[in-house]
Amino acid sequence: MKPINLEVDQSLSDSQAAAEHYLKRELYELVRLEPAVFEFLQAGSLDGLWYWDIENPAVEWMSPSFWTLLGYDPAEKQHLAAEWQDIINPDDLQLALQNFEKHCQAPHHPYDQVVRYRHKDGSTVWVRCRGIAIRDANGKPIRMLGAHNDLTPLKRTEQLLREKNRQLEKLAREDYLTSLYNRRAFYEHFESQLRISIRERLPISIALIDIDHFKQINDSLGHQKGDEVLCTLARLLEANSRDSDTLARFGGEEFIVLMFDADRQDGLKAAERLRQCVEESAMAQTSLTVSIGVSSHQQPDPVSGDIDAPRLCNRIIAKADQALYRAKRAGRNKIAHFDDDTCEDHICDTLARSLTQQAG
Numbered sequence: 001m002k003p004i005n006l007e008v009d010q011s012l013s014d015s016q017a018a019a020e021h022y023l024k025r026e027l028y029e030l031v032r033l034e035p036a037v038f039e040f041l042q043a044g045s046l047d048g049l050w051y052w053d054i055e056n057p058a059v060e061w062m063s064p065s066f067w068t069l070l071g072y073d074p075a076e077k078q079h080l081a082a083e084w085q086d087i088i089n090p091d092d093l094q095l096a097l098q099n100f101e102k103h104c105q106a107p108h109h110p111y112d113q114v115v116r117y118r119h120k121d122g123s124t125v126w127v128r129c130r131g132i133a134i135r136d137a138n139g140k141p142i143r144m145l146g147a148h149n150d151l152t153p154l155k156r157t158e159q160l161l162r163e164k165n166r167q168l169e170k171l172a173r174e175d176y177l178t179s180l181y182n183r184r185a186f187y188e189h190f191e192s193q194l195r196i197s198i199r200e201r202l203p204i205s206i207a208l209i210d211i212d213h214f215k216q217i218n219d220s221l222g223h224q225k226g227d228e229v230l231c232t233l234a235r236l237l238e239a240n241s242r243d244s245d246t247l248a249r250f251g252g253e254e255f256i257v258l259m260f261d262a263d264r265q266d267g268l269k270a271a272e273r274l275r276q277c278v279e280e281s282a283m284a285q286t287s288l289t290v291s292i293g294v295s296s297h298q299q300p301d302p303v304s305g306d307i308d309a310p311r312l313c314n315r316i317i318a319k320a321d322q323a324l325y326r327a328k329r330a331g332r333n334k335i336a337h338f339d340d341d342t343c344e345d346h347i348c349d350t351l352a353r354s355l356t357q358q359a360g
Contacts (some may be wrong), residue, residue, distance in 0.1 A: 046109060047127070048148035048227055054104075054133075057081060066148055069127075071120030089116040096129065104133055104141045111144075114151060126151040137277050175249040178234035186248035186256060191309040193246070193260050194297075194316075198307060203298040205267030208320040209237070209274065212289045212332040214253040221286075232283060233290075240277045242270070256317070267294040273334040279333065289333035293324025296337070305342040 007266035030037045042049055046075030048066025053059045060081040070087065077083050085093060092115035103111040111131040119125050130253035171179040173185035181189065190206075197204040211217075211233065218226040230253065237255060241247055246258040259270055278290050297316050327336040 046147045047150040050131075050144075050146045050148070052081065052131075052146070054144055060084075069148070069150055070117055070125055084117070087118045089118075092116050097190070100131075100144070103131070107133065107135075111146070124152075126155040158195055176247050178231055180234050180238075180255075181246065181248035183248065183250055186246065186250065186258070187310075187313060189246050190258055190313050193258060194309050194313055195307065197260065197297070198299040201299055202261045203263035203266070203296055204264040204316075205259045205264070205270075205273065205296040206316060206320050207259070207267060207271045207293060208250065208293045208324045209255040209257065209290050210292075210324055210328070211253040212328075217286070217288075228284070229283070229288065233278065233288075236277060236281055236283070237274060240274055244272075256320075259331040262296070263298065264294075264296045267296050268335065268337055271337075275333065275335055291324060291327040291332050292335045293320045293322065293327055293339045294335065295319035295323060 004270045008108060031041070036134075041153050042063065042065070046065070047069050049063040050066065051061045059082055062084065066084075067074040067077050084209070086094050092113070095113055096111075096115060099109070099111050099113055102109040111133075112128070114126060117127055119124045128149040128151050129146060130149075131144050133141040134143035134145060173178070173182060173188075175182040196202075211229070214226065214229075217229055230249070234247075234249065234255070237247055237257070241257055242259070244260055246260075248255040248258075249257050257270070257274070259267055260271065271294045275290055275292055278288065295316050297312070323336040323338040327334040330336065
């Protein structure tokens with residue numbers, strides 16, 4: 001803002017008047033002569049005005065609407081800067097003071113920030129606080145004129161939207177029935193962990209778990225009972241997996257466990273532990289058992305460049321699926337590990353392509 005004299009003559013030269021629209025000149029004249037017009041503009045577009053005497057910084061005039069916004073009776077408040085400085089967020093006060101100093105030193109630096117005030121009832125009120133320094137003929141700041149806008153409804157809406165987005169993200173990654181990771185979330189985590197395992201040359205294993213004769217449970221006891229079995233099994237598998245393992249419902253009656261830093265032997269031990277805990281649980285009263293297929297991967301040599309993680313993930317899962325098929329053929333309630341000398345490699349390639357198509 002250009003330096004002005006507080007007692008400057010309000011008249012305009014003929015050339016200035018010609019350059020301005022007559023309605024603008026008329027409006028400015030109304031604001032100057034009619035206090036009601038000024039009050040209307042303030043009430044209609046702002047949530048408070050303030051005018052600060054920089055030369056006497058303890059004194060600051062605050063319009064009544066500002067105190068009303070914060071739940072106070074304006075008659076209770078004095079026109080002192082300390083009145084609002086006691087109820088503003090300390091971090092926001094520091095930001096406002098920093099911007100004030102910068103604005104005083106460089107007029108082009110905006111005095112404009114969103115700050116938090118403590119309402120009389122203890123709640124938070126978000127306010128956009130803007131201002132402009134009034135300078136004397138030498139450019140020295142002598143006053144500060146500012147305006148407030150209440151952003152609290154907007155901030156509350158933003159917070160609600162963030163919460164809704166978090167809920168939607170959770171629903172997008174969570175199996176609706178068991179509250180475990182769903183297939184999509186498992187793939188995302190698997191790809192991330194696989195990249196780390198290859199970079200660090202650490203083994204990684206997965207166990208694909210399928211409930212034996214699950215269709216008979218649905219047919220004989222009903223789908224509601226089948227859902228109860230799935231939920232109970234999910235909790236049982238959670239309780240018997242390592243904290244570092246990632247458990248997900250892969251689809252239907254299939255579950256999948258990702259075991260980081262677990263080689264072939266570790267994967268088989270974990271699979272047997274899970275199979276045995278199901279066999280020995282109260283679920284055994286319904287003759288419930290599971291078959292488990294395990295596959296493992298460890299990068300023998302460092303990899304230069306990026307890897308095709310999605311394709312490799314699907315291939316590892318396809319190998320576990322082949323091992324699961326072997327466990328089923330062996331009589332169910334068994335575990336099996338994929339071994340290149342006992343499983344058809346071309347079958348794994350076909351399954352991997354199918355999984356890739358499903359993921360896409």
